[in-house]
Amino acid sequence: MSSIRLLVLGVVDFAQPVHGYDVRRELQGWRLDGWVNVQPGSIYSALKTLERDGFIATVPSDSTASPARVGPTGKLNRPERTQYTMTDEGDAHFRSLLRAAWWKVERGQEPFFPAMCFLTQMTREELVAALQARLAQMEAQVAEMKFIRSSIRDGDTGETGGIPEHVRENIDFAVMRTRADMEWSRQFMKRLRDGEYVLAGEPVRPTGVDAQP
Numbered sequence: 001m002s003s004i005r006l007l008v009l010g011v012v013d014f015a016q017p018v019h020g021y022d023v024r025r026e027l028q029g030w031r032l033d034g035w036v037n038v039q040p041g042s043i044y045s046a047l048k049t050l051e052r053d054g055f056i057a058t059v060p061s062d063s064t065a066s067p068a069r070v071g072p073t074g075k076l077n078r079p080e081r082t083q084y085t086m087t088d089e090g091d092a093h094f095r096s097l098l099r100a101a102w103w104k105v106e107r108g109q110e111p112f113f114p115a116m117c118f119l120t121q122m123t124r125e126e127l128v129a130a131l132q133a134r135l136a137q138m139e140a141q142v143a144e145m146k147f148i149r150s151s152i153r154d155g156d157t158g159e160t161g162g163i164p165e166h167v168r169e170n171i172d173f174a175v176m177r178t179r180a181d182m183e184w185s186r187q188f189m190k191r192l193r194d195g196e197y198v199l200a201g202e203p204v205r206p207t208g209v210d211a212q213p
Contacts (some may be wrong), residue, residue, distance in 0.1 A: 002097060003036045008046045009055065009086070009094040017083040020047050026158065030167050047084065047184050055090030059083045065183050123200045124192055131189045145171050145178075178179070 001083040011023045020043070027038045050056045061093070098165075119127065149171045151163070158164040 002101075004038070004042050004046045004103060007036065007038065008043060008050060009090060009097070012050075012056055012084050013086050013091065013094055016071065016085040019081050019083055020044055021081070023047065028044055029158070029161070029163055030170065038143040041108075050090065051084070055087060055093050056084045057087050059085055078122055082098060122199060123201055123212055127199065129190055131185050133194075135182055135185050137177050138185075142178055142182075145175050167169070 007027055008023055011026050011057065015022065027043060030038075037157050038109045047056070104120075109185065122130075122167060148163070149168055151161055152165055152168055156162040156165050198205050207212055
């Protein structure tokens with residue numbers, strides 16, 4: 001939750017007053033999927049929580065900027081769109097989260113870690129096949145991230161709808177981390193094929209197993 005709070009507060013800080021829709025559009029345009037939960041539900045939930053906690057505040061709605069629709073009575077209605085601004089408490093909270101994220105190393109909650117604790121419950125053939133599938137997925141992710149990076153223009157600040165140029169650093173970090181995961185997967189797959197560990201269905205440790213599916 002701290003990650004999405006940091007992101008939402010950061011967008012409100014530089015774009016205020018800002019509609020929730022614009023916060024969502026901005027964050028989803030940064031291509032953070034897969035690393036931070038920036039789904040619409042999480043963003044709007046964070047906005048409500050931050051408002052409840054006094055870190056952001058609503059300002060008078062701008063109904064004239066909203067798309068018109070015909071209500072059940074046949075009258076033309078314009079839905080109100082809530083705008084948010086940062087409070088003094090919110091600014092202090094944002095700065096605290098920002099500095100903590102830069103200065104403190106925290107390990108992510110990755111479900112693959114607990115799964116590795118029970119790898120001996122899997123067969124050797126399935127583990128190798130799963131690693132091959134993971135590698136294929138990660139290769140596709142790297143290709144996608146590199147394509148997105150190539151589309152970012154020098155000097156873009158995001159004000160015209162493009163991706164801010166500093167998001168390149170997010171992408172580079174994600175690519176390097178993914179490649180490290182890929183390298184471990186290749187090495188682990190080799191160890192499995194060489195007979196490492198006693199796995200499901202194996203009474204003794206095999207030697208020189210060719211587990212190609």
